[in-house]
Amino acid sequence: MVALAQTPPSAERLRAIDGFLAESWADQARHDERLRRIAVEVRFDRGVAHLTGEVAEAADLRLVRDLVGRLAGVYGVWDRVRVAGRDPVVVDLGCGGQKQYPTNLGLDIFPAPGVDAVADLSGSLPLATDSVDALFAVHILEHLIDFLPLVDECHRVLRPGGVLHVMSPWWGHVNAVADPTHVRLLDVQTFKGICGQRPPGTPRWYPLHAGCDGASIFADLTPLPPGADPPTPTHLARFFD
Known part of the structure; x- marks a missing residue:
């Protein structure tokens, strides 16, 4: 803990x-x-x-x-x-002018250098189903009152075996409350709920990694296909209380 x-x-x-x-x-x-x-x-x-x-x-x-x-x-x-022999399709969500890798496709609600397409991340992503290998949601979820629709959209657009990379301020650090545009507080345990406690019929995730460095939380999640077994309690215990 x-x-x-x-x-x-x-x-x-x-x-x-x-x-x-x-x-x-x-x-x-x-x-x-x-x-x-x-x-x-x-x-x-x-x-x-x-x-x-x-x-x-x-x-x-x-x-x-x-x-x-x-x-x-x-x-x-x-x-x-x-x-x-295939280059991965990697998308930065809410990247502003700072992509995680220069060759990523950048999506943001405001145009800026590095933004390749303007999109409202609280709605549908302008990406085809099963078209993306990796998504970065770095310092974006804390800006959304309800980020679960975006998480569900990430599940839709990721290819089987794709990964959603999340990084957000940890709720116990001053960075989480210092920015007045932050509307949600997050913890590593938040991703336990995303992976194991959502209603039946909603997209499910498997945690590849999750952790906290005392300032930020990190999570690497891969989509589970319909009918797949959920993460086992022993696997969840690796990351979550």
Whole structure:
């Protein structure tokens, strides 16, 4: 359980943690035969793992995501990895002028440099069903009174195996209330509700990763198809109370 008095790591400690994570991953890659044929580079930035490169099939990317996400100190696993020669379709929601990767498609309600299409994120996304490999919702959910319709739209547009990356201020940090345009408070537990406690018939999610660094919360979610088994209690216990 996250303590209310949790202090975010200093910049110096975050750099040290990134160094530790890089060494740990390099050691694992040397000793895990499954990784020797996979050409994926892993870089750590403030506890977020960034994956680049190319894999022959989606199962290879899932393996790397899973193994990187198991390292202690990783808050999220973000990637721009080509699969079977195809560039991923990656969309930044509410990006403003700051995309997570320059080649992402940027959507925002206001036009700005970096915004490729103007869209009201509280309504339907102007994206085809099963057309996107990854969605970034970085510092956007806290601006929406009801963000569940957007989460449902993300479920619709993601391809099977796609990932929704969320980053928002943690409710216990001053950043959550310092911005008067923030209308929702979020916690890691919020994503337990999204993944396991929604009404029957609503889109369901599987948590790949979730965590908090004392200032921000992170979650990587992948859509569950209709009829799929829900996350097990043991898997949910990895991230949630």
